[in-house]
Amino acid sequence: MDKLIITGNGPLDGEVWASGAKNSALPILAATLLADEPVTIGNLPHLQDITTTLELLGRMGIEPVMGEKMSIQIDGSQVRDSHAPYELVKKMRASILVLGPLLAHFGTADVSLPGGCAIGSRPVDLHIRGLEAMGADIRVEGGYIRARVDGRLKGATIFFDTVTVTGTENLLMAATLADGTTTLENAAREPEVVDLAECLIAMGAKISGHGSDTIVIEGVERLHGCHYDVMPDRIETGTFLVAAAATGGRVRVRNTRADIMEAVLSKLEEAGGKITSGEGWIELDMQGRRPRAVNIRTAPYPAFPTDMQAQFVALNAVAEGTGTVVETIFENRFMHVQELNRMGAHIALEGNTAVVTGVERLSGAPVMATDLRASASLVVAAMVAQGETLVDRIYHIDRGYECIEEKLQLLGARIRRVPG
Ligand SMILES: CC(=O)N[C@H]1[C@@H](OP(=O)(O)OP(=O)(O)OC[C@H]2O[C@@H](n3ccc(=O)[nH]c3=O)[C@H](O)[C@@H]2O)O[C@H](CO)[C@@H](O)[C@@H]1O
Numbered sequence: 001m002d003k004l005i006i007t008g009n010g011p012l013d014g015e016v017w018a019s020g021a022k023n024s025a026l027p028i029l030a031a032t033l034l035a036d037e038p039v040t041i042g043n044l045p046h047l048q049d050i051t052t053t054l055e056l057l058g059r060m061g062i063e064p065v066m067g068e069k070m071s072i073q074i075d076g077s078q079v080r081d082s083h084a085p086y087e088l089v090k091k092m093r094a095s096i097l098v099l100g101p102l103l104a105h106f107g108t109a110d111v112s113l114p115g116g117c118a119i120g121s122r123p124v125d126l127h128i129r130g131l132e133a134m135g136a137d138i139r140v141e142g143g144y145i146r147a148r149v150d151g152r153l154k155g156a157t158i159f160f161d162t163v164t165v166t167g168t169e170n171l172l173m174a175a176t177l178a179d180g181t182t183t184l185e186n187a188a189r190e191p192e193v194v195d196l197a198e199c200l201i202a203m204g205a206k207i208s209g210h211g212s213d214t215i216v217i218e219g220v221e222r223l224h225g226c227h228y229d230v231m232p233d234r235i236e237t238g239t240f241l242v243a244a245a246a247t248g249g250r251v252r253v254r255n256t257r258a259d260i261m262e263a264v265l266s267k268l269e270e271a272g273g274k275i276t277s278g279e280g281w282i283e284l285d286m287q288g289r290r291p292r293a294v295n296i297r298t299a300p301y302p303a304f305p306t307d308m309q310a311q312f313v314a315l316n317a318v319a320e321g322t323g324t325v326v327e328t329i330f331e332n333r334f335m336h337v338q339e340l341n342r343m344g345a346h347i348a349l350e351g352n353t354a355v356v357t358g359v360e361r362l363s364g365a366p367v368m369a370t371d372l373r374a375s376a377s378l379v380v381a382a383m384v385a386q387g388e389t390l391v392d393r394i395y396h397i398d399r400g401y402e403c404i405e406e407k408l409q410l411l412g413a414r415i416r417r418v419p420g
């Protein structure tokens, strides 16, 4: 297992680019299963989760064609087998996103149940209930979701009890080929849902209301090919900006968007960062100052994203004052706290709340990455720690951060990967 070795090296300074968004690329790759012509997806990030998705599509009979500038062409009409096996789903929960498209296009889908993961139990009951409301016959047996429909799915009005991102995406995709109109109420408003909807529209789908909590989809008989570029990754962008803030540095992120990051940017300003932005870039300048601790409460978009919580815990750990961080989305998303405390942080955990009292300096230590954003928080902490930190199990970080060590090296970090 590869490891990262990081030595605190003072303020980060420089420019870096954001990759395409993982959480947008994954549903968009699944959406290509709906078309009966080749779809070309551009600005795909080079990530382990993308490789896993391509392997999954490959098992179904698809032969992806690599194009220029990280683009891939996928022909959904090549599907011969609508089966997503456990050995791939267990590597990546987002594999559940093939359920809706396979069922809507081919009338059958056998997708392994994803099960829980390090951050929580993460059930998929709302995906299943929504598809049943659209006329699917679904049985859960042997660890698999076996879904069938005679003819086309039927439009329905579906109310989500809980706001779910991939649940909204699965039903949105399924509804594009359903007979009649589907209304998704209490739908997720995340920018990645909007990006997926825009891609589906480019494929010929009829969708309105995406970006609000009510999405209306008028089913069509078929979807066609298109070229679509994935939006920039707002979580990767936010992670670089937090790293700048924690180290007292100045970082400009290019190929990104400020308009979808308001909650995060306003917390970074509260922490003392001077934020400027323009067409396709955001800069944070701490002017050498130590950050101030901030209070955070995670919630669905447009509120503060749970995927940035761990990085802000690391920021608070070296900030002036005490910050309270409340996690309301996932019941177990504080695995980084123990590891940060091993580096000298003062974090008290009670239920879904972490009270973080900043210290002047953390100290390097061997630490273990437990999930994707927990890994990012350890990398941020290591860059402000005295001495050397060894971050183990970095396969988690490779799921979501493209060329993490190269990008941070560009900003002046002392970070290297050692094969293990
Ligand atoms: C690939 C992708 O886009 N992943 C993101 C997506 O995950 P994901 O889509 O899996 O997360 P959800 O939005 O579905 O989860 C939100 C909450 O709803 C609950 N729930 C969800 C579905 C369901 O059927 N029943 C149920 O109870 C979950 O346990 C959780 O407590 O949104 C999360 C919340 O912004 C992000 O952290 C993930 O990075």
Ligand SMILES: C=C(OP(=O)(O)O)C(=O)O
Pocket (backbone or CB within 6 Å): 023, 093, 094, 307, 372, 373, 400
């Ligand atoms: C939790 C995340 O991803 P996933 O839903 O793919 O596990 C994440 O991106 O932080």
